[in-house]
Structure formats: structure tokens, C-alpha cells
Amino acid sequence: MTIMPKLPEKTIERLSQYRRALLICLGKNKQYIFSHELAGMLHLTPVQVRRDIMLIGYSGTLRQGYEIREMIALIGKIIDSEEGLKVAVIGLGNLGRAMISYFNGKRTKLSIVAAFDINQEKVNRVYAGVPCYHIDMLSKIIRSENIPIAIMTVPGDEAAKVTESLVLAGIKGILNYTPTPVNVPANTYLQEYDMITSLEKIAYFVKQGNREEHI
Ligand code: NAD
Numbered sequence: 001m002t003i004m005p006k007l008p009e010k011t012i013e014r015l016s017q018y019r020r021a022l023l024i025c026l027g028k029n030k031q032y033i034f035s036h037e038l039a040g041m042l043h044l045t046p047v048q049v050r051r052d053i054m055l056i057g058y059s060g061t062l063r064q065g066y067e068i069r070e071m072i073a074l075i076g077k078i079i080d081s082e083e084g085l086k087v088a089v090i091g092l093g094n095l096g097r098a099m100i101s102y103f104n105g106k107r108t109k110l111s112i113v114a115a116f117d118i119n120q121e122k123v124n125r126v127y128a129g130v131p132c133y134h135i136d137m138l139s140k141i142i143r144s145e146n147i148p149i150a151i152m153t154v155p156g157d158e159a160a161k162v163t164e165s166l167v168l169a170g171i172k173g174i175l176n177y178t179p180t181p182v183n184v185p186a187n188t189y190l191q192e193y194d195m196i197t198s199l200e201k202i203a204y205f206v207k208q209g210n211r212e213e214h215i
Helices: 010-029 035-042 046-055 069-079 094-103 133-144 154-167 196-213
Strands: 085-090 110-115 131-133 148-151 173-175 189-192
Touching: 010 035, 010 069, 010 133, 035 046, 069 085, 085 133, 094 110, 110 133, 131 133, 133 154, 148 154, 154 173
Parallel strands: 085 110, 085 148, 110 131, 148 173, 173 189
Antiparallel strands: none
């Protein structure tokens, strides 16, 4: 068996985007797709798409392009774990609830199976099929349910404390939605998403665009 080298983060992000786009095409009964079509759907260059696809060791044909089903299966083999992975949401507020509603049912290989909160009114209830436990139960449930990934949607000033508990409980990957950057040990994968940074980036480019129009 050949072992594929570790892929760059950006490639993994794009593979996830390719799969979503390919699933849409499959839903429209399309069988093959050219790199320029896939690139067009995702606002990428065909060269970028071809480079990524080559990296995962796949090649299409000149006449028909890539076989959509084959490519979806291959991307699945790279990204997904065979047995699927469980995810917990920490902080069942506006964003935590939105994440559960949005996410569950979308990916068969990743499923949100538990939520945690400190608010007694939320604890011991089930939200959209997901049980909510008190945060004091974190370590016990994470271990007994074998949950490796956590989405953190608590207030920013709770982020450091919650991260520490997650790491101690054995969580291996954290998606931090709070505006507070956190530290994790080297064996824990951290992804931070700050909506304000994204919006300010857009604001900057919108401002640049407006300037050019006025020159
Ligand atoms: P929210 O106040 O509605 O929800 C926060 C939840 O976390 C509450 O249910 C609260 O009881 C719980 N909580 C507080 N301390 C906790 C702890 N130690 N352990 C477990 N649970 C705890 O807030 P929200 O709007 O859902 O936002 C959550 C986080 O996401 C914030 O950091 C916010 O800045 C960030 N964020 C929110 C949005 C949004 O659109 N709502 C967008 C981007 C980022």
C-alpha cells in the first residue's frame, strides 16, 4: 500500500470544497467534470484544481475530464475516517444551536453527538436530537463517547478555561468560534474562525475597490 504524504492545509480545505461541488453535480446526474468547470464553480484557477487533484494521485481523461463518483470516493478516503468521527459543541447558545441545526444530517462521517453548557435550563435537554450535558460532565462524556473533536461556542472570556478542559479530556481537534485566541499542545489541531476578521478583510477590499473607482 502506498502512503500519501501529509497534504497542505489549504489543499485539504479545497478538497472539502471540491467534494461539496461534485456532490451538487452528481445530484444533477452529471458523470464527468473538467478541471475548468470545477474551478469555475469555486472561483479557483483550473491550474490550482489540476495541481490539487494530481497531489491526491488522481487523473482524469483529456476527452471527458474527471469521473465525479470516483473523485468523491477518493476525497472521502483522504478526508474521512472509516468509522466516522464524533463532535461535541461546547456552549449551546445562538451559535452552538445554529451549528447543530446546520451540520447534522449533512455529513455521514462527522456527527455532533453531544453539547455542553453551564446553564441549568439547557442541561439535560435534547436539542435537535443532541443531548446537552453540564460542562462538569465534559471529561466523562468525551471519554465514554470517544469524541475527538469539539466546536467551541462559549463567550470569549470562557475560551481559555474551556480549551484547557477539552485538552485534559482528550480532545484532539478544536474549532474555536470565540473571538479569543487560545493555546493548545502540539498534538491538538486548532482552527480558529473569527467572523470580525473575515468581515474586516472584506471591508478593506471593498474600500480599495471604491478608491480605484474614484481615481
Ligand atoms: P450565547 O451567549 O448565545 O451562547 C453562549 C453559550 O455558552 C450560553 O448558552 C452559555 O450558557 C454557554 N456557556 C458560558 N460559559 C460556558 C462554559 N464555561 N462552559 C460551557 N458553556 C458555557 O453566545 P453566541 O452568540 O452563541 O456566541 C458564542 C460565541 O461565538 C461567542 O464567543 C461569540 O463571540 C462567538 N460568535 C458568535 C457569532 C454569532 O453569530 N452568534 C458569530 C461569530 C462568533
